[in-house]
Amino acid sequence: MIIEPISLKDAFIIKQEPIEDERGYFARTFCKKTLKEYGVEFEMLQTNMAFNRYSKTLRGMHFQKPPFSEEKIVSCFQGSIYDVIIDIRLESATFGKWFGTVLSADNKLSLYVPKGFAHGYQTLEDNSSINYMVSEYYTPAYESGVRWNDSFFDIQWPITDGLLISDKDKKWGDFRANINGISLL
Template sequence: MIIESTPLKDAFIFKQEPIEDERGYFSRTFCRKTLNTYGIEFEMVQSNMAFNRYSKTLRGMHFQKPPFSEQKIVSCLQGAIYDVIIDIRLESPTFGQWFGTMLSKNNMSSLYIPKGFAHGYQTLEDNSSISYMVSENYTPSHESGIRWNDEAFKIDWPVTDGLLVSDKDRNWIDFRRDIDGIR
């Protein structure tokens, strides 16, 4: 497993190193020892999966407020997604910045998302399946979000027309008006 930095403090991309032969391949997707060498302490308490029938499906930008903030390791097992994170840690040198990367079955990469980040993605192919390893139990009373097209961030999504977005994700209030909502 290869770990690469992103432009956002404490967020990383994990790339698999498959060992192949005539049967197929074997690849490590998680190694606590390797993560620890990068200062990442991750204890998985939930494993979640999302299936998206159509390309141009957009989910996010989601996060949980303290004390239930969560780390995530997100992988695309089938299809392809454009995965986006926003650093919403007020004390962070990269506060308010976003980063996006393609995750796909073919590139065998995962995105590590630390606590204090909002997360969302847009599907680039029909029938895309996403796997999440999560460090905290889902706590509805602490769920929050940022609208996918909030002008405070100007995220450069691959597609902006004809999106399939839930009413909840479409109606998060402006981030700058709700900055206390991240605490």
């Protein structure tokens, strides 16, 4: 596994190092020791899978509030997605900035999402499957989110028309309004 820093503080891409032969390949997708070398004490408590029948499906932007904030390692094992994270840590040097990248079965990349980040993705192909390794148990009372198209962040999604979005994700509040009156983190 190769760790590649990105433009957002504390977040990074994980690249697999596949060992291939005529049968296929083998690659490590998680190594606690390697993550620790980069200062990450990731304890996986749960894994989740999402299957998306259609391209243009958008899920996000989600996070859990303290004390149930979570880290994630996100991978796409079938199809492809445009994966996006937003640093919503008020004290961070990259607060309010977002990063997006393609995760796919072909490129075998994963994205490490630290605590204090909102996360979401858009499917680029039908029948895309996403796996999440998560450091905290899902706790519905602490679930929150920001709107996928909130002008505060100005995320540049690759597809903007004909999106399939849940009612819940359409209704997340305006970030500017929430930041002043409600503790997001």
